[in-house]
Amino acid sequence: xxxxxxxxxxxxxxxxxxxxxxxxxxxxxxxxxxxxxxxxxxxxxxxxxxxxxxxxxxxxxxxxxxxxxxxxxxxxxxxxxxxxxxxxxxxxxxxxxxxxxxxxxxxxxxxxxxxxxxxxxxxxxxxxxxxxxxxxxxxxxxxxxxxxxxxxxxxxxxxxxxxxxxxxxxxxxxxxxxxxxxxxxxxxxxxxxxxxxxxxxxxxxxxxxxxxxxxxxxxxxxxxxxxxxxxxxxxxxxxxxxxxxxxxxxxxxxxxxxxxxxxxxxxxxxxxxxxxxxxxxxxxxxxxxxxxxxxxxxxxxxxxxxxxxxxxxxxxxxxxxxxxxxxxxxxxxxxxxxxxxxxxxxxxxxxxxxxxxxxxxxxxxxxxxxxxxxxxxxxxxxxxxxxxxxxxxxxxxxxxxxxxxxxxxxxxxxxxxxxxxxxxxxxxxxxxxxxxxxxxxxxxxxxxxxxxxxxxxxxxxxx
Numbered sequence: 146x147x148x149x150x151x152x153x154x155x156x157x158x159x160x161x162x163x164x165x166x167x168x169x170x171x172x173x174x175x176x177x178x179x180x181x182x183x184x185x186x187x188x189x190x191x192x193x194x195x196x197x198x199x200x201x202x203x204x205x206x207x208x209x210x211x212x213x214x215x216x217x218x219x220x221x222x223x224x225x226x227x228x229x230x231x232x233x234x235x236x237x238x239x240x241x242x243x244x245x246x247x248x249x250x251x252x253x254x255x256x257x258x259x260x261x262x263x264x265x266x267x268x269x270x271x272x273x274x275x276x277x278x279x280x281x282x283x284x285x286x287x288x289x290x291x292x293x294x295x296x297x298x299x300x301x302x303x304x305x306x307x308x309x310x311x312x313x314x315x316x317x318x319x320x321x322x323x324x325x326x327x328x329x330x331x332x333x334x335x336x337x338x339x340x341x342x343x344x345x346x347x348x349x350x351x352x353x354x355x356x357x358x359x360x361x362x363x364x365x366x367x368x369x370x371x372x373x374x375x376x377x378x379x380x381x382x383x384x385x386x387x388x389x390x391x392x393x394x395x396x397x398x399x400x401x402x403x404x405x406x407x408x409x410x411x412x413x414x415x416x417x418x419x420x421x422x423x424x425x426x427x428x429x430x431x432x433x434x435x436x437x438x439x440x441x442x443x444x445x446x447x448x449x450x451x452x453x454x455x456x457x458x459x460x461x462x463x464x465x466x467x468x469x470x471x472x473x474x475x476x477x478x479x480x481x482x483x484x485x486x487x488x489x490x491x492x493x494x495x496x497x498x499x500x501x502x503x504x505x506x507x508x509x510x511x512x513x514x515x516x517x518x519x520x521x522x523x524x525x526x527x528x529x530x531x532x533x534x535x536x537x538x539x540x541x542x543x544x545x546x547x548x549x550x551x552x553x554x555x556x557x558x559x560x561x562x563x564x565x566x567x568x569x570x571x572x573x574x575x576x577x578x579x580x581x582x583x584x585x586x587x588x589x590x591x592x593x594x595x596x597x598x599x600x601x602x603x604x605x606x607x608x
Contacts, residue, residue: 154280155215159206161276162214165268166205166237167198172268173261193252201241208237219291219315226273234266284316293317293354294346296370298324298331302358305384320350325366340366343373358384420587421524428525428594429518440512443474443504451498453479456513461530463554466547469522471530472513476501514556526590527555528578529566543571549578552585559589562596 174194209215212233238258244250283289293309295302302322309319321335323343337346346352355377357370367383374381433440444455457475462468477496497505504510517523523530528549531539540546560566560577581589 154217158217158273158276159209159215161272162205162209162269163202165272166202166265169261169265169268170194170198170201172264173257176260176264177257189252193250197245197250197252200244204240204244205237208240209233212236219317221277223274226277227270230266230270230273234262234269237265238262281314285313288316290316290318291353292351293319293356294321294323294337294343294350294352295319295356295358296323296340296343297358297360297363298322298327298334298336299358299360301360301384302356303334305356305358317354320352340369340373343370344377347377347379352379354380354382356382356384417585421585421590422521424587424590425518425524429515432512433515433519436512436515439509443509443512446500447474447476447498447504450500451475451478460533461554462533462536462550463522463530464550464552466536466550468533469517469530471523472516474504474510474513476504476510511556518556522553524553524555526557526559526581526593527553528558528581529561529574530554539571543575545579546575549575549582552582557593557597559593562593562600 171194174191178188209229212229214229214233238261242258245252280289295305306319306322309315309317321337322331323338323340323346324331324336325339327336337350343355347355355374357367359367359370371381447455453475455475457473457477458470459473460468461471476498478498501510514523515525518525536546558578559581560574563577565574565577581593
């Protein structure tokens, strides 16, 4: 439901779109015939461009409306805006081209239209973000508020209230909680009443948003909530109470009219796999070229300070749980696991070589893994691979542990750049790994690579 205030915002956004499209239309003409690009026919007069502006503006509103750009929501973020504009601009170009050919418009320039598409995408998105930035600023300062109510008082209800406070840019202020079974654990919350009182509470507090945050074992109570809210003009959102949600992502689709909720859908498929692979090869070749003098010096140091090979090959598990041999510069004695078998490294481990401690604390022993990346066993960014002997233990005690094998293992990862490596919480490490898997994109990988370099190589928890 779009209330009057939302309609006013839609008009404001549409006005900004009109201005952005006009700017893009004129800029495309100037760029096309500025001398930067070859012109094979006579330059059309600028008056033709002005004459087309009313039609272009009208088609812009139609295209953006058809692409659902004006479905205003306080929860809308940049990625939704980019996707909306990405749908609207191509549709606008098709409409302009079609109308131009139908009326035999003399100003038909494929070059100018191509430039218009690119410029319009940038200008429309920029104008919208500036507009939304101003709106968010005003909402943070108390203007244009709207009020919400949360059904439930459990863990998820509290997290929802905290999230609304943190996201003050939305301007959604929670007035309190509705709960049929309050306990002493919820005595610190503002419990306004019971589900049966919802209608009266909505009118009393002028509520426009209701968040249902009941635990899974109480979802049978949600029917009463839905029945009550069906008579009210409020926006209703269901907060899914899924334990250990770090490794899950919620998507919705329909199957023969039935709503289907996806709980685990990896973004690592199709063209994304090729994009990540190309990034891995390019970055690994660059790293090996730049770091080859350092690797040569380390190899010499390892050889002259202890007996045994320079490299150490260790079995690890990667994509889909398949095992591979990971390369490292040897930092332990050659016979370090002869008597004990596979064991975790400990602080002040006596098995380390004279240079081993330095290599492990600086992560320089990991550099040969760029060869694993080139071979396709690993990625530059991803969850750190673990040994099969330890995986059989962890998968029994840590929820969703095996989900981290949905992608290739990495030299560095989201957990590592956030400090969860070495002698730190394994559960926290898994949470960060699963967050990375669900939210992966090329920009995220580049951010992790940058943070790996920026944060430095030395880690006090690595030994």
